[in-house]
Amino acid sequence: MEGMFYPSRPQWPRPGIVVIGIIAASIAAWIAWTVLAGAPQADAVAGQFVVPLGTTQAAVADKLAAEGFVKHAQVFARLSALRGSVQPGGYTIAKDMNAWQVAGALAQQPSAAWVIIPEGLRKEEIADLLARSLGWTDAKKSEWLTVDTVSPSDYREGVYFPDTYLIPLTESPADVAKRLQNHFEEVFAPYASEALRQNIRWPTLVKIASIVQREAAGSSDMPLIAGIIWNRLLGSMRLEIDSTLQYARGNTGNGWWAPLTAADKKIDSPYNTYLHAGLPPTPISNPGLDAIKAVLHPAKTDCLYYLHDASRQIHCSATYASHLQNISTYLRQ
Numbered sequence: 001m002e003g004m005f006y007p008s009r010p011q012w013p014r015p016g017i018v019v020i021g022i023i024a025a026s027i028a029a030w031i032a033w034t035v036l037a038g039a040p041q042a043d044a045v046a047g048q049f050v051v052p053l054g055t056t057q058a059a060v061a062d063k064l065a066a067e068g069f070v071k072h073a074q075v076f077a078r079l080s081a082l083r084g085s086v087q088p089g090g091y092t093i094a095k096d097m098n099a100w101q102v103a104g105a106l107a108q109q110p111s112a113a114w115v116i117i118p119e120g121l122r123k124e125e126i127a128d129l130l131a132r133s134l135g136w137t138d139a140k141k142s143e144w145l146t147v148d149t150v151s152p153s154d155y156r157e158g159v160y161f162p163d164t165y166l167i168p169l170t171e172s173p174a175d176v177a178k179r180l181q182n183h184f185e186e187v188f189a190p191y192a193s194e195a196l197r198q199n200i201r202w203p204t205l206v207k208i209a210s211i212v213q214r215e216a217a218g219s220s221d222m223p224l225i226a227g228i229i230w231n232r233l234l235g236s237m238r239l240e241i242d243s244t245l246q247y248a249r250g251n252t253g254n255g256w257w258a259p260l261t262a263a264d265k266k267i268d269s270p271y272n273t274y275l276h277a278g279l280p281p282t283p284i285s286n287p288g289l290d291a292i293k294a295v296l297h298p299a300k301t302d303c304l305y306y307l308h309d310a311s312r313q314i315h316c317s318a319t320y321a322s323h324l325q326n327i328s329t330y331l332r333q
Contacts, residue, residue, distance in 0.1 A: 157285075198296065
């Protein structure tokens with residue numbers, strides 16, 4: 001009828017065009033995935049990827065790209081945000097894994113853990129650190145303390161060098177002990193040579209360094225304390241050092257290095273340098289290089305006694321009367 005309006009039928013795309021568009025989009029997505037997130041190589045051998053302590057997630061992505069484990073750092077970073085943050089440690093991955101698989105692997109527990117051993121710990125404290133970091137059972141920790149670190153006799157204490165280690169979770173306690181001992185031998189070698197030139201047995205050097213490490217308030221104190229210890233040893237005086245007695249007493253529920261009591265000074269032990277002259281049978285801690293250097297290059301001093309005041313400042317004296325005066329001045333305020 002003249003004057004009436006009829007709406008036109010919608011122009012739907014033909015089915016063939018839709019299918020072609022879907023295929024094209026799929027191909028484009030596949031190409032983008034292959035280029036940006038696909039595996040860098042085919043049939044690659046798995047290797048270790050190390051995430052350093054204190055690193056950022058962006059730095060992890062950059063490191064993966066730099067080492068050829070992923071093709072594109074930013075693409076990995078986006079995928080990793082979906083899988084979970086990456087913790088420091090060592091991971092087993094391969095270059096034939098795509099970015100999604102790598103992100104998944106790095107979201108799991110690492111296969112190797114970082115273990116930081118501070119200076120001045122005794123062996124039992126190191127065992128606690130290792131057990132927590134490596135997931136040891138009580139039986140494994142006991143094995144490390146009573147089997148793996150008891151021979152030879154010079155390796156019972158003092159040679160578990162304080163440092164930062166990356167240790168596989170599957171490594172046996174015996175191999176962990178050997179790892180720490182080997183690192184000690186490597187780092188200590190030039191100082192052992194210097195000790196030999198000075199006619200000092202290396203176990204003697206480590207024993208004195210272990211005491212210096214425990215007695216000093218910081219590295220600046222160490223040469224003076226080492227000089228005083230040498231003065232007492234060469235003067236045939238008993239050392240009368242608290243840290244050796246703390247080592248003998250052990251942990252009575254208040255920590256390994258809790259303050260001494262009057263009764264503690266009567267403990268019958270070769271480590272009690274209030275009762276026995278000379279050095280203890282073994283080191284009393286695992287010292288760092290500053291303590292070792294201090295023993296080889298002690299301060300020249302007439303002092304035979306020392307103490308630290310409340311601010312950890314050291315005060316020494318050449319006579320016992322002067323030492324008593326220091327006690328009155330700095331410790332009985």
